[in-house]
Amino acid sequence: MRDTLEALEVGEIGVAEAESRLAGYATTGAGRGRFDAAREGRRGIPEAILADGKTPAEVAALTTTAVETTGRALVTRADADDTAAVRTAMEEFERGAEIDTAESPGATVDHDERTGTIVVHADDFERPELDATVAVVSAGTSDAAVAGEAAVVAREIGATVDRIDDVGVANLDRILDQRDRIREADVVVVAAGREGALPTVVAGLVAAPVIALPVSTGYGVGGEGVAALEGALQSCSVLTTVNVDAGFVAGAQAGLIARAVDAAGRD
Known part of the structure; x- marks a missing residue:
């Protein structure tokens, strides 16, 4: 506590960051929510802002608070309106307009429309770097x-990510051609819809932990x-299963395993 107060006194941090350190979270203006700034230190997973169900203004306010207190923001399920609001907020951040922080560095905004x-x-944020690889297979x-x-x-947790796409079981040659590459990973996330057979196949080919990520593609019965989801839960190959379309959870779980691999390597 004393270190935080001394840093605040000499201007090394702003009030928002001091609040987040002391309380474990930071509040946004106009009642737009509380940001769990301490989550990464507590759990090893950066707090994510779920845009779905929030207004663009609420998303932007939480994003600003995230950058103020942690140097980074991660937003999921965002659309074009959310992105526009965040870009405007970050332009104000760069100008230092109404931002409660000791310094107001610029910020980069990377929006992936597909995901x-x-x-x-x-600008001064350094993403963690882990000596571990996560293969994300679709x-x-x-x-x-x-x-x-x-x-x-x-990737935001710090793992090296290897994307391997379009290797479904309709043609087993596609996944078999990539098995050596997948075997190099420390943990594997496998996303599949319809009958969801791919995670079971991959889990039977590799020694690394496999996380099944069911996807809401497919139609009709099931x-x-x-x-x-049901196929992954009934898998005869050993794997872990997350909920349908739970990309954040699968990525976070893979990141935690990557952190453990990295820590073991350092020991």
Whole structure:
């Protein structure tokens, strides 16, 4: 506590960052939410801002608070309106307009329309680097958006991400051609919709932990990810399963495993 107060006194940090250190979270203006600035230190996973269900103004306010307190913001399920609001907020951040921080460095805004993610880094932010690789494998092009969300999250945690796309079981040669590459990874996320067979196949080919990510592609009986989820839960190959379209959770879990691999290597 004393270190935080002394840093505040000499202007090394602003009030928002001091609040987040002391309380474990930071509040935004106009009642637009509380940001869990301490999550990464507590859990090893950066706090994400779910844009779905929030107004663009709320997303932008939380993004500004995230950058103020941690130097970074990660937004999921964002659309064009959310992105425009965030870019405007970051322009104000760069000008130092009404931003409660000791310094107001510029920030980069990276929006991936396909995955619906926004990643914001302050100019002086250094993303963690782990000596571990996460392979993110998708069965078909329709599964790429959810797989991409998982990849963004794992990368922000610090893992090296290897994307391997369009290797579904309709032609086993496609996945068999990539098995040596997948075997090099420390943890594997496999996104698949329809019947969701690919995670089970991959889990039978590799020694690394496999996380099944069911995707809501497919239609009719068992559609919208139901068959993919149930197939993963019934897998005869050993794997872990997250919920339908839960790219953030799959990426975060893979990132945590990557952190453990990195830590073991350092020991």
